[in-house]
Amino acid sequence: MNLEEYKGVFVFAQQVDNKVSSIALELIGEGKRLAEKLATEVTAVLVGSGVKDLADELAAYGADKVIVVDDPELKEYRTEPYAHALSSVINQFKPEILLVGATAIGRDLGPRVSARVHTGLTADCTSLEIGDFPINPIPGKEQKHNQLLMTRPAFGGNTIATIACPDFRPQMATVRPGVMQKLEKKEGAKAVVEEYNPGFTPDNKYVEIVEVVKNLTDTVDIMDAKILVSGGRGVGSPENFKILDDLAEAIGGTVSCSRAVVDAGWKSKDLQVGQTGKTVRPNVYFAIGISGAIQHLAGMEESDIIVAINKDETAPIFDVADYGIVGDLNKIVPMLTEQIKSAVANK
Amino acid sequence: MKVVVCVKQVPDTKGGVKFNPDGTLDRAAMLTIMNPDDKAGLEAALRLKDQYGAEVTVVTMGLPKAEEVLREAIAMGADKGILVTDRVLGGADTWATSQTLAGAIRNLDYDLIITGRQAIDGDTAQVGPQISEHLGIPVISYAQKITVEGDSVVVERQYDDRYHVLKAKMPCLITALAELNEPRYMTPGGIFDAYKAEITTWGRAELKDVEDSNLGLKGSPTQIARASDKVRKGKGEKVTLDPTESVAYIMDKLKEKHVI
Numbered sequence: 001m002n003l004e005e006y007k008g009v010f011v012f013a014q015q016v017d018n019k020v021s022s023i024a025l026e027l028i029g030e031g032k033r034l035a036e037k038l039a040t041e042v043t044a045v046l047v048g049s050g051v052k053d054l055a056d057e058l059a060a061y062g063a064d065k066v067i068v069v070d071d072p073e074l075k076e077y078r079t080e081p082y083a084h085a086l087s088s089v090i091n092q093f094k095p096e097i098l099l100v101g102a103t104a105i106g107r108d109l110g111p112r113v114s115a116r117v118h119t120g121l122t123a124d125c126t127s128l129e130i131g132d133f134p135i136n137p138i139p140g141k142e143q144k145h146n147q148l149l150m151t152r153p154a155f156g157g158n159t160i161a162t163i164a165c166p167d168f169r170p171q172m173a174t175v176r177p178g179v180m181q182k183l184e185k186k187e188g189a190k191a192v193v194e195e196y197n198p199g200f201t202p203d204n205k206y207v208e209i210v211e212v213v214k215n216l217t218d219t220v221d222i223m224d225a226k227i228l229v230s231g232g233r234g235v236g237s238p239e240n241f242k243i244l245d246d247l248a249e250a251i252g253g254t255v256s257c258s259r260a261v262v263d264a265g266w267k268s269k270d271l272q273v274g275q276t277g278k279t280v281r282p283n284v285y286f287a288i289g290i291s292g293a294i295q296h297l298a299g300m301e302e303s304d305i306i307v308a309i310n311k312d313e314t315a316p317i318f319d320v321a322d323y324g325i326v327g328d329l330n331k332i333v334p335m336l337t338e339q340i341k342s343a344v345a346n347k
Numbered sequence: 348m349k350v351v352v353c354v355k356q357v358p359d360t361k362g363g364v365k366f367n368p369d370g371t372l373d374r375a376a377m378l379t380i381m382n383p384d385d386k387a388g389l390e391a392a393l394r395l396k397d398q399y400g401a402e403v404t405v406v407t408m409g410l411p412k413a414e415e416v417l418r419e420a421i422a423m424g425a426d427k428g429i430l431v432t433d434r435v436l437g438g439a440d441t442w443a444t445s446q447t448l449a450g451a452i453r454n455l456d457y458d459l460i461i462t463g464r465q466a467i468d469g470d471t472a473q474v475g476p477q478i479s480e481h482l483g484i485p486v487i488s489y490a491q492k493i494t495v496e497g498d499s500v501v502v503e504r505q506y507d508d509r510y511h512v513l514k515a516k517m518p519c520l521i522t523a524l525a526e527l528n529e530p531r532y533m534t535p536g537g538i539f540d541a542y543k544a545e546i547t548t549w550g551r552a553e554l555k556d557v558e559d560s561n562l563g564l565k566g567s568p569t570q571i572a573r574a575s576d577k578v579r580k581g582k583g584e585k586v587t588l589d590p591t592e593s594v595a596y597i598m599d600k601l602k603e604k605h606v607i
Contacts, residue, residue, distance in 0.1 A: 077506075078513075079476070079485070079486055079487075079488075103507065104489060104505065104506045107472045108472075108486070108489070110473070111441065111472070111474075111476035111477045111480075112476045112477070114442070115442065115445065115480035115481060118568075120440065120567070120569035121441065121569070122569055123471035124471070134572065135573055153470075154470060155358070159574060159575065160575055161571055161573070161574040162573040163570065164572045165569050167568065204484070205484065205485040207487060207515040208514040208515070209511055209512070209513060210501065210511075210514050212510075213510050213511075214508060221507075224507060227606070251607065284601075284606050305600075305604055309593075313585070318582070318585050319582055320582075320583075321583050322584070322600075323583055323586075323596070323597065324583065324586065326585065327588065327589075327590060328590065335594045339598050340598070340607055343602075343607050
């Protein structure tokens with residue numbers, strides 16, 4: 001493998017039902033940042049059926065170039081035709097970096113593609129940098145420059161590891177949704193669009209889609225929520241969760257809870273955050289009337305922003321909260337809801 | 348019908364994680380379990396055994412100690428256990444691991460291969476799909492329901508906001524979610540059988556159609572640049588204000604962080 005041949009930062013621009021997924025725009029934003037450090041460009045790879053029109057949206061969010069693989073076989077996501085599309089693009093265009101979202105699609109597609117083109121894949125990255133590998137020079141070992149250093153949590157979030165892929169290309173990573181920043185939208189921005197179709201011939205690996213069933217339930221999985229409004233025993237009663245429901249609705253969030261609340265029978269188990277519940281990493285986590293037992297913290301401390309409201313100033317939740325408010329949730333929460341409502345209305 | 352199930356012995360991260368003084372994971376000090384998603388995959392295979400008389404072979408790659416999970420699988424009802432262990436296989440990333448397991452599975456007859464979606468120590472969800480790629484068979488990941496129809500499997504495959512019902516001709520590889528089922532307990536008779544059962548042990552020499560350059564640490568495209576204990580999030584701000592001021596404070600912060 002001649003590593004010098006591989007140039008440019010590529011991102012897999014995931015679309016579902018011909019709508020660009022948010023992760024695609026996040027990857028373009030991050031890809032652009034990396035590309036600038038490497039003095040190169042960011043290329044979005046758009047795969048689907050009848051998706052060419054989406055290229056402008058990708059351009060508006062920073063894609064310099066868009067490669068479109070458009071074929072009726074690619075209408076709904078299926079592993080094989082998508083893996084064929086993406087690995088053919090790699091073989092044809094030879095990117096040095098390829099980013100894929102760590103979504104239910106990307107975590108299926110990424111490994112299949114990395115195995116097909118024989119390169120490394122680092123899963124669920126939360127931070128990407130360009131740097132040297134090894135990070136510190138080791139006598140007798142070549143230190144390579146301009147490598148993609150991919151950082152990810154492992155062992156249930158107990159350790160973090162930084163991974164490199166020095167001898168194979170592209171350097172591939174799946175990236176956790178909601179972590180990287182989109183660029184500001186530039187209306188009217190245009191990208192160079194190139195259509196590429198490697199040809200699709202169904203074989204044993206093309207599985208048949210018998211049925212597509214949408215919206216399993218109306219409840220959002222708390223693991224997917226970007227904003228969680230989480231209540232603990234301090235909320236006081238199941239009826240009083242109404243003020244949390246109202247806040248969640250105003251801010252576009254989802255209600256979750258602590259174990260004490262489930263044990264008391266106020267909420268169902270699927271809403272429970274913590275070691276015996278679900279591990280969540282929303283952008284914002286409101287901990288309302290939650291004292292913050294270590295088992296609870298284990299399930300939510302990776303949240304980007306933690307806002308805690310509790311009347312007990314010694315509650316351990318304040319040890320992990322970015323913004324801790326000592327006070328009465330019954331007074332603060334309803335007032336906060338009203339102000340958020342008017343802020344949103346005035347936007 | 349023949350089913351191969353891949354399982355991994357993993358540290359029980361729920362029981363807390365212990366570190367060596369140099370910051371690496373002290374695996375010896377931690378309890379180990381059969382990886383939960385793999386156990387659901389095994390249970391799915393055992394249900395095919397109950398229903399159709401499928402023969403269930405369990406394969407694991409690891410240290411000699413990993414034999415324990417094979418005995419556990421046999422105690423649950425699996426027919427056969429194969430341990431793939433060899434010094435030259437150590438330090439493998441997902442590429443080298445999937446090459447190793449594919450090399451072992453090439454020695455076996457199979458209609459269906461079931462792996463867990465991901466292991467709780469690495470959380471990569473890569474090895475199952477990569478094995479299928481090396482073997483040239485279809486993969487259906489994130490399975491939440493599995494049924495067999497003639498020479499095909501029909502699987503409910505979970506996505507974020509939907510599921511697909513997919514049908515694939517066997518042989519096929521499926522990766523199982525822990526939510527797939529409630530794994531059965533070991534039976535007293537099963538435990539007795541497991542104790543007596545012969546575990547097949549394979550090393551490098553037994554792996555079929557795999558090059559040395561694809562195995563172990565040397566065959567791993569990804570390399571660790573740095574590993575560390577997680578940096579705990581530091582304490583943020585804590586304020587005690589009257590309710591109106593408290594709300595103003597939260598609003599300021601939410602605006603500052605572009606939440607609203």
